[in-house]
Amino acid sequence: MKFARTLCLGSLVAALFAPAGCAEVAMVGAAPIAVVPVNQQWSLDRVGAWRVPVSIETTPGVSREISAGTFSLRDDWTWSFRYDHHDTSATTDTRGTFTASGSYAVYSGEPVVATLHDAAANADYTATLASDGSVDLVIGGYTYHFIAQ
Numbered sequence: 001m002k003f004a005r006t007l008c009l010g011s012l013v014a015a016l017f018a019p020a021g022c023a024e025v026a027m028v029g030a031a032p033i034a035v036v037p038v039n040q041q042w043s044l045d046r047v048g049a050w051r052v053p054v055s056i057e058t059t060p061g062v063s064r065e066i067s068a069g070t071f072s073l074r075d076d077w078t079w080s081f082r083y084d085h086h087d088t089s090a091t092t093d094t095r096g097t098f099t100a101s102g103s104y105a106v107y108s109g110e111p112v113v114a115t116l117h118d119a120a121a122n123a124d125y126t127a128t129l130a131s132d133g134s135v136d137l138v139i140g141g142y143t144y145h146f147i148a149q
Contacts, residue, residue: 037073037074037075037076037077038073038075038104038106038114038129039073039074039075040072040073040148041070041071041072041148041149042070042071042072042134042135042146042147042148042149043068043069043070043146043147043148043149044066044068044069044070044071044083044144044145044146045134045145045146045147046144046145047066047142047143047144047145048142048143052066052067052068052069053065053066053067053068054066056142058087058140061089061090062087062088062089062092063087063088063089064085064086064087065085065086065087065088066083066084066085067083067084067085067086068083068084069081069082069083069084069144069146070082070083070146070149071127071135071137071144071146073104073114073127077103077104077105078101078102078103078104079101079102079103079104079114079116079127080099080100080101081098081099081100081101081137081139081144082097082098082099082100083097083098083144084096084097085097085098100118100121100125100139101118101120102116102117102118102119102120103116103117103119104116104117104127105117110131111128111129111130111131112128112129113126113127113128113129114126114127114128114129116137125137125138125139126138133147133148134146134147134148
């Protein structure tokens, strides 16, 4: 699998990320690689098999209700993920916003897979961009599913 910033995957990329399309194209091995980054935003649709709003357990004994969220890939090679939440337990009742962000790169292949680096958390995550325009992002053992805005 060749590593690159973004890919020119013909109709898949054109369908997902128009109007960016494919600009300059370089050849690395046998895979064409575009130098235009992805620029798109998605809305959180579900976590795992459950639609938003949804409750998950992020720490033992604490229920986290997620009410809304977004995921973005920007043309400056950065990404961001955020969701609003309400944490409750026998001793907790707080509201807040979870955020993660950093830089990204995209691997060739189908489906398109983006590797997200979060320098603040010293962590790497994987986002899978499906042909229907949706994205699955795995963080903390949960799969967050997003639909295009």
